[in-house]
Amino acid sequence: MTWKKLAALPEHKFVGAYGIQYWAIREGKVWHQGRKLAAADPQTFEFCEEQYFLGRDASCIYHAWSRLPKIDRDSFRRVGLYWLDRQHVYFEYETSFKALQDVDPGSFRHVGGSYGADDHSAWYYGRKMSGNPRCMDLRVIAENDLYACDGEAVYYDGKPLKGVLAAQWRILTEEFSGDGKNLYFAERKLARADFATWRHVHGAWSKDQHRVFHMNLVMKDLAPEGFDETQARHLSR
Numbered sequence: 001m002t003w004k005k006l007a008a009l010p011e012h013k014f015v016g017a018y019g020i021q022y023w024a025i026r027e028g029k030v031w032h033q034g035r036k037l038a039a040a041d042p043q044t045f046e047f048c049e050e051q052y053f054l055g056r057d058a059s060c061i062y063h064a065w066s067r068l069p070k071i072d073r074d075s076f077r078r079v080g081l082y083w084l085d086r087q088h089v090y091f092e093y094e095t096s097f098k099a100l101q102d103v104d105p106g107s108f109r110h111v112g113g114s115y116g117a118d119d120h121s122a123w124y125y126g127r128k129m130s131g132n133p134r135c136m137d138l139r140v141i142a143e144n145d146l147y148a149c150d151g152e153a154v155y156y157d158g159k160p161l162k163g164v165l166a167a168q169w170r171i172l173t174e175e176f177s178g179d180g181k182n183l184y185f186a187e188r189k190l191a192r193a194d195f196a197t198w199r200h201v202h203g204a205w206s207k208d209q210h211r212v213f214h215m216n217l218v219m220k221d222l223a224p225e226g227f228d229e230t231q232a233r234h235l236s237r
Contacts (some may be wrong), residue, residue, distance in 0.1 A: 001078045002048070004048075004049050005046050006023050006046060007045070011024075012026075012042075020033070023045075023055065025042045030045050030055075032065055039060075054097075061076055063092070063097040071088075071090070079110045080110025081125070082116050082126075084108060085105065086105065088105060089108050089118075091123075091126030092126075093126060101128075104118040104120065106118075107119040111138050113140050114158070120135060124158025125158060130160065131153055131159075133150050133155070134151060134152060141171065143171050147177070150166075154166050156186050157187060164184070165180065165182070166179075175204065176206060180195060181195055183198055184216070185213070186216075188215070188216035189216060190213050190216050191217075194210060195208075201232045202233055204236075205232035205235070205236070207227050211224060
C-alpha cells in the first residue's frame, strides 16, 4: 500500500485514466473530482496509489469527499479487499466506506478473492456469510476464487451449496460444479439432475438423459435428444 504526496506532483494534481482528475491542490485547498475538502491539509495530503478514492493528511483518512475521523490513521492498512486499523475491519462499498460489525481485526485475514475471516466469522464482499463456516479452515478454490471450502461445506459467491458432499465436490466448468451425486449452477442445485449422464452443452445450458437445464432450472419444453451447442447458442441470443 503506497501513499503519494499530492504537493510533490507536477501542478499539484493527480490525473488518472480517461483524464479524470482525482486529486488536486488549488486555492490552498485539497480537491477531489471538482469538490473541495475544506478540512484537509494540502501540505501533508497523500492519496493511495492502489485506491484513488482514498487519501490522508497528517491527522485523518478521507474517502472521496468524506472525512473519516473514527479511523485510526497510523494503523490503517489494506488486507486484500479489506482495510484494517487497530479497532475495526472496513470494506469499501460502491459509494461508501464502512466498518464491519463484530469483527476482530487482530485475527482477521484475507482468505482470497472477496473472502475474509476472523476467528469467529467469515465474510464475502463485505457481507457476513451464512451457514456457520469453519472460519479457521476456510480456503478459496484456486481454480475460481468465487468458490471457497472449509472442509465440510462449499460456498459460491459467499453462499453455501446446499447438501454438497465437500470431500467429493469439484468444479466442472466455470459455473457448474458437482460432488458425484449433486450438480450445481453457481450455488443453486440442479433439480433431479442425473449426475452419471449430465454434460455441459454451452454457457449456462446443460442436459442429462432426461432433461435440459438452463442454469439450475429444468426447461420442460426442451427435449435432451438432439439438444446441442448450436441450439443452446441460438437460445442464448
